[in-house]
Amino acid sequence: MKKLTYYSALMLISMGFYACETGQSIEEEQISQEVLTKLVDLGFDIENQSPILFDGGYLVEGDIYLTDYDLNHMTKGTRLPVEEQYSTDNLVSTGGSRTITVYIPVDGTSDGGSGGGGKGGGKGNGKNNDAASAKGGKPGGGGGSTSTFSTAYADALDEAIARYNAQNLELSFQRVTTSSADLVFTRLGSRDENSGVLGSAGFPTASGDPYGQIKMSGILESTYGLSVNGIATIMAHEMGHCIGFRHTDYFDRSISCGGSAYNEGDGGVGANHIPGTPTDATLQAQSWMLSCTDGSNRNFNNADKTALDYLY
Secondary structure, eight states: OEEEEEEETTSOOOOEEEEOOOOOOOOOOOOOHHHHHHHHHTTOOOSSSOOEEETTEEEETTTEEEOHHHHHHOOOOOOOOOOSOEEOSOOOOOTTOEEEEEEOOBTTTOOSOOOOOTTTOOTTOOTTOEEEEETTSOOOOOOOOOSOBOHHHHHHHHHHHHHHHTTOOSEEEEEESSTTSSEEEEEOOHHHHHTTOOEEOOOOOTTSOOOOEEEEOSOTTTTTOOOHHHHHHHHHHHHHHHTTBOOTTTTOTHHHHOSSOOOOOOTTTOOEEOTTSOSSOOTTTOOTTOSOOOSSOOOOOHHHHHHHHHHO
C-alpha cells in the first residue's frame, strides 16, 4: 500500500489516503539548474526527494505543486503559531446569504459543457492551485480520458453538500446540471489518474468568490476502492479549500501524514487562526481539513463546526 497526499502550489493544501499502487511508471524529465536553485532559495528540500516535472510545473518534496509563476512570485513562507483551525485572508462574500452552485458531469447526464472552472478560474491561476499525487510516485502531465464521473461521484457530491448545508450557514451549496455553475468538478486525464494524481483545488478570489474548479481522479472507487462516503470526505475537504479553509495541521503535516515535521507556512495567502477552536491539532480529533487521511469517512467534528459557523 502507498500513502497518497494532496499538495499545493504554495505549500497550502495537503490531503491524502492509503491506496494500492497503480504500477504505472512515467519517465522523469530533467529540471533546469535555474529552477533547482530557485527551489533551494525558497527553502524546499531537493536532496531527500528530487523534484520532477508535472502538469506544466513541478512536483516538489513529493507533494507540493509549483508553477513557474509561483517560483517567480513566492516569498519565503512564514512559520506561524500552533493552533487548530485556519482560514485564508480571502473568504467568500455571502451578503448574509449565498448559494454556491456546483456541477459535476456524470455518466449519461453531462450537459456537454467543458466545465471551465466557475468564477474562481482553473489552471493558470498561479498561486491558488492545488493538486494530488502518489507521494514518492512519478506523475506525468495530461492525457485523455472520459470527461465524466460515475454515479457514485454524484452521490458523493450530494453527501458532501448535505454535510455543509446541515450546518445552517450563511453559505450553502446546490448541485445543478449545467457547467456554468459557480464551482465545477472536472475529471483528470487518464495519464494523471493512472499515475496516482487525485485532484486539485484552490482558495477564494480577492473579489469574494469561491475558487471555481475542483479537478478529481475518476478512479477513486474503481481502482482505490473508496466508498461513497470516502469520496464525499475528499470532496468536502476540497470544497473547504475553495471557501477559504487551510489545513488543520498546516503547521506540522506529520500529525496526520507521518514522517518528518513540515510547516506549510502562510504561503502568501494567509493562515489565520479561527477563534473558538482548540489550540492544537491531533490525529484523533479527525478534522475534515487534516492534511492526510486513510480514505475513510470523516465528517465535521465539533471544532470544524465551530470554525464553519465563525466564518459563515
